[in-house]
Amino acid sequence: MKLNGNYDKVKDSYLFVEIAKRVAAYTANNPQAKIIRMGIGDVTRPLAPVVVEAGLKAMAEMGHAETFRGYSPDSQGYEFLRDRISEYYARMGVKVASHEVHVSDGAKSDCGNIVDMFDDGNVVLVPDPVYPVYVDSNIMSGRKIVYCDGTEENNFAPLPDEKISCDIIYLCSPNNPTGAAFNKTQLAAWVEYARKQGAVIIYDAAYEAFVTDPDVPRSIFATPGARECAVELCYFSKTAGFTGVRCGYTVVPDELCGGKFAKMWARRQSTKFNGTSYIQQRMAEAAYSEEGIKQNMENIAAYRKNAQLISAALDEMGIYHTGGKNSPYIWLKCGMDSWKFFDKLLFDANVVGTPGSGFGKNGEGFFRLTAFNTYENTAEALSRIKKIL
Numbered sequence: 001m002k003l004n005g006n007y008d009k010v011k012d013s014y015l016f017v018e019i020a021k022r023v024a025a026y027t028a029n030n031p032q033a034k035i036i037r038m039g040i041g042d043v044t045r046p047l048a049p050v051v052v053e054a055g056l057k058a059m060a061e062m063g064h065a066e067t068f069r070g071y072s073p074d075s076q077g078y079e080f081l082r083d084r085i086s087e088y089y090a091r092m093g094v095k096v097a098s099h100e101v102h103v104s105d106g107a108k109s110d111c112g113n114i115v116d117m118f119d120d121g122n123v124v125l126v127p128d129p130v131y132p133v134y135v136d137s138n139i140m141s142g143r144k145i146v147y148c149d150g151t152e153e154n155n156f157a158p159l160p161d162e163k164i165s166c167d168i169i170y171l172c173s174p175n176n177p178t179g180a181a182f183n184k185t186q187l188a189a190w191v192e193y194a195r196k197q198g199a200v201i202i203y204d205a206a207y208e209a210f211v212t213d214p215d216v217p218r219s220i221f222a223t224p225g226a227r228e229c230a231v232e233l234c235y236f237s238k239t240a241g242f243t244g245v246r247c248g249y250t251v252v253p254d255e256l257c258g259g260k261f262a263k264m265w266a267r268r269q270s271t272k273f274n275g276t277s278y279i280q281q282r283m284a285e286a287a288y289s290e291e292g293i294k295q296n297m298e299n300i301a302a303y304r305k306n307a308q309l310i311s312a313a314l315d316e317m318g319i320y321h322t323g324g325k326n327s328p329y330i331w332l333k334c335g336m337d338s339w340k341f342f343d344k345l346l347f348d349a350n351v352v353g354t355p356g357s358g359f360g361k362n363g364e365g366f367f368r369l370t371a372f373n374t375y376e377n378t379a380e381a382l383s384r385i386k387k388i389l
């Protein structure tokens with residue numbers, strides 16, 4: 001037996017494992033420290049009442065012979081949820097048919113699994129800074145990765161470079177970690193580039209619900225031509241606080257590879273995935289009901305308020321940053337080694353953030369803060385940061 005040697009090429013420790021280690025070591029020596037966490041991108045507000053109600057109802061159904069459910073009839077997801085997701089797109093003026101939606105247990109799985117669709121010889125284009133899963137999942141399957149640079153000069157919204165050729169393009173907008181979002185013109189440029197290259201765009205729309213700017217599309221499929229060259233990954237984690245519930249979906253349009261991509265993805269899922277639970281899917285259905293959207297938007301409004309607070313404090317200190325608008329992430333220029341800045345914030349302000357270098361070479365000198373803590377903690381963290389800076 002020979003182990004997959006590509007695993008030797010991925011970094012030993014995942015970013016958040018290293019952060020957790022450093023925080024644990026600090027708190028062991030300073031048990032009295034009141035740590036404020038603005039590091040990992042996890043939500044903190046409770047689920048919307050309408051979602052909890054749907055979960056309890058579905059759970060009760062499982063306790064009666066007449067309404068009990070086992071495996072879902074199709075690993076692609078129950079029709080009631082796929083229909084609801086299709087309606088969700090219709091609300092934003094984007095046409096996605098129910099049969100183009102493939103329900104899963106979240107985006108990390110879909111991001112990791114979608115690489116099964118591609119030949120190992122394909123070249124992958126990734127903007128740097130980047131959500132590390134895109135890179136690691138392709139390294140694990142031995143693919144070549146090329147990068148395009150997100151920098152202060154392009155406000156971390158890099159545009160395609162015609163000189164680079166590639167087969168698979170990862171885009172995340174609004175972006176994790178930078179909070180930057182592509183506007184209509186910028187996304188149209190990416191779609192045009194992908195079509196010229198004969199490449200596919202894997203579009204991560206995790207933070208679409210945070211978009212407020214009408215010039216920023218919430219779905220790649222709002223861009224003409226995208227149905228011929230893109231797949232969209234989306235999920236309930238940040239839209240509806242499902243990081244602990246788990247439910248997501250991938251949209252594969254009929255036009256992509258003349259329908260072959262959708263067939264292959266459905267085939268892959270039916271072999272390697274047995275569906276998301278009935279309870280999760282009923283909860284997700286409720287999250288995209290009219291009342292669910294209203295209740296979830298109250299949570300998102302609270303995170304947005306925190307993001308604005310962080311952004312205003314950085315403006316006041318004259319610190320360059322992106323995000324905060326259309327996004328729960330704020331990407332600030334720390335002007336020093338980003339792990340050094342991490343330690344400074346942890347030791348001197350007891351605030352945990354995420355060092356930019358964990359997201360790629362262009363992240364060095366930058367730092368990510370999240371807006372997912374409470375308003376009070378966010379305000380307290382900012383006042384401590386102001387003091388030490």
Ligand code: PLP
Nearest residue numbers: 041106107108131176206235237
């Ligand atoms: N994609 C991006 C850009 C993310 O930021 C995250 C989570 O933080 C994920 C995917 C993973 O989402 P899920 O909770 O659905 O696995």
